[in-house]
Amino acid sequence: MMVNIKVNGREYKKDIEPRMLLVSFLRDELNLTGTHIGCDTSNCGACTVLMDGKSVKSCTVLAAQANNHEITTIESSDPKLDVIKQSFVEENGLQCGFCTPGMIMQTFYILENSEDADEEYIKKNLRGNLCRCTGYKSIIDSVKKAEERVKGEINVSK
């Protein structure tokens, strides 16, 4: 079937099998390999991307379901994502980095959807993202720092 999916602002028309998963579409058809497959069973959130601004696990969405929708991935050049990435680097919000694309996309979703995310809110909303390395504290610190920056309270030093 033909699909027309906008990814990071660019439209892609492709002929795919209906059973193709969105994560495979991104990785194998578009070569956007930033989106990771951690568990392939809807549990780890490493494959998190935004569909029309809402975070979803792309291993559990058919590319066909994304037809005529807009996808944002870790490769997006949205300046807010740069701020989040920088905050993860500074706060050591990653070790092996495997979960990080999903963590960052979910953080993006959190910051787009809440004025004032406190620690409890952040934890609740990162519930679908697992990390085998960090123990989460540094991830939560990274989200807080990104939030402060997005609100303009700290400047990004590049």
Added chain:
Amino acid sequence: MYPDKFEYFTPDNIEGLEELLDKYKDDSKILAGGHSLIPLLKLRLTSIPYIIDISNIKDLSFVDCNNALEIGPMVRTGEVASNKIIGDKCKLLADAASKIADPQVRNMGTVGGDVCEADPRNDLPAVMLALNAEFEVTNSKEKRTVKAEDFFKDAYTTALESNDILTRIVIKNTENYYGKYYKYTTLSSDFAVFAIAINMSLNNNKTVKDIGIGLTNLNSTAVKPVEVENYLKNKKIDDKVAGEAFDLLLKSCDIEDDINGTAKNKEKILKNIFINGLKEIYEVL
């Protein structure tokens, strides 16, 4: 992991959906958010030759409130949790929806899918039982209304035939009711070890006017313990009444030893959650 091959359809109205379901019958299945169906397809626990995505059917996605609260099956559970009308009219449903899995799952999974899947661990079947919800069901030949208590037959089995479409969920018990969803989980899973939905209203003299209860994962399907509801009506809730209600509640439960604990231990936790929940809701009202 890849599902088996299938053909994929996206009708944009209910008539188109009915036609496809009539044509492909048992070889077809509706796909709403896909968060029950796609994992099963990926694990090849099931294989469906014709998949019909209903997300383009606008008539299945709405939240209205006239006399009753009316919700389209395609409304995502994340929207159910945050929708203002639902939050105002039905605390129990909003609370339960906010406790489903995680934000990503709630951004895809739908209220209709959660109900129609009838996984004994799914949260919304018990909630619908507690709310005495009614389901409007349609197929190419007839329209009918099925009460929640007649809808859930067994694990993964509902009153729906293969050509039936859930088109509307109607909740009348909203005005003057207050309710909450008490979900007991372990850290390693989103699904409930068990959960209790309670929706209650009071008379002027502080006795229970009406109460609806639904139980998640305490039997092969969601259960409505009618005996407990009847027992509690016209009573004031204190420790003694709540304790007696719990003894009746156990008759509707089939609690076994499993990975989450011994039956005895789970029963103890259940008792605490049920009694404290009843009292909490009673106090709020």
